[in-house]
Amino acid sequence: MTDIDRREGDDPRLDAELRELPRAIAPGRDLWPGIAARLEPRESSAARRRPAWLWQAAAAVLLVAGSSLLTATLVDRDRGEGNMAAAPRTTTSAPAPRTTDVMAMPAAFGPGARLDADYVAARRQLTAMLEARMANLPESTRAKLQVNLAEMRRAADQINAALAEQPGDPLLEELLLMTYQDELAVLANVNQLTTALASAAEPAAGDAKRMQL
């Protein structure tokens, strides 16, 4: 203990008086109007804390969704023209789910601000089924779709991670739902493509059999 430390407690009465002084003394006038006049408005924390990569992810989702749709449309058109030249379509497989059906799939967000378990299970099942069908697509088309799907899933993972930090953020939830819907829309296009390919192949196989007979 230094001399100064020792001297601090030399006057216990003064120490006690200092500690007993009032801690709260209201200003003589209301200072709030002067404070309120100088408060700068600011955006909400949700928007402020949203990291820059999120907007990049959103942009990537839109870009990928757009390019996937374009890929699917072009391949479908080429295939359609080829089919018209070869033979009329006779669909024998189960009808493909329409994009609008996929878009209308219900989604809900649980307490962890992620898609609920039923939705995730349905998505996983549909994804597995459609990915298996991708094997029937031409290699270049399949490669493009796989790159696009990987981009979308990476974006979804990033949004999910952000949602874990900011549960209940409405924009993030909407963005995640859009991302999953875009992913399913791409997969639904895969289903349409593979169905079209199958129906194009069947008449050709029938023609070959008839030739043999």
Next chain:
Amino acid sequence: MPTGREVVDEVQRARDAAEERRLVAAAVDGSAPAFEALYRRHAARIHALCLRMTGHVATAEDCTQEAFIQAWRHLPRFETRSTFGTWLHRIAVNTVLQQARRRHETLGAADSAEREVADVMADHSAADPARGRDLEAAIASLPPGARHVLVLVGVYGHSHEEAAEMLGVAVGTCKAQLHRARALLGARLEGRETHHDGH
């Protein structure tokens, strides 16, 4: 075993703390009404601190306003490791120091300012208003460095380390300033007592 009164007080403290967290979250999100509610809760404490540190009524009001404006500006960076009150207290100390630097404050408060501060403070002294008035006037009359340390350590109970960090001085300087402040305070109070006795 806590008494009924202690339990009620504890519950009330918990509710106050929860309400404050809600207000802080809303204010962080840009709600001016929530920030006004925080101002209403803390204005008297911040004003008392500014009053004692500046030793000047008008400057204390300016510093109180400025402290809340700074708090609003920096609220998005507020981390809940400390309470809002503690955080605001530090902002107020910084505001007073900045204000003092701007005014090149080198001397203690003028006599008229001392009396003005002492009058404001005396209204809030419960036990002995006359003694409280003398004590507050003596604190207001101290040189700024000694006054700042005395207020933070002597009145608000901060450690020398905390006070030194807030004031931006070495711990040794803080201790020396407190020693000086106590000596000056003792002498001034003694002088006032002699003065009162003489009357």
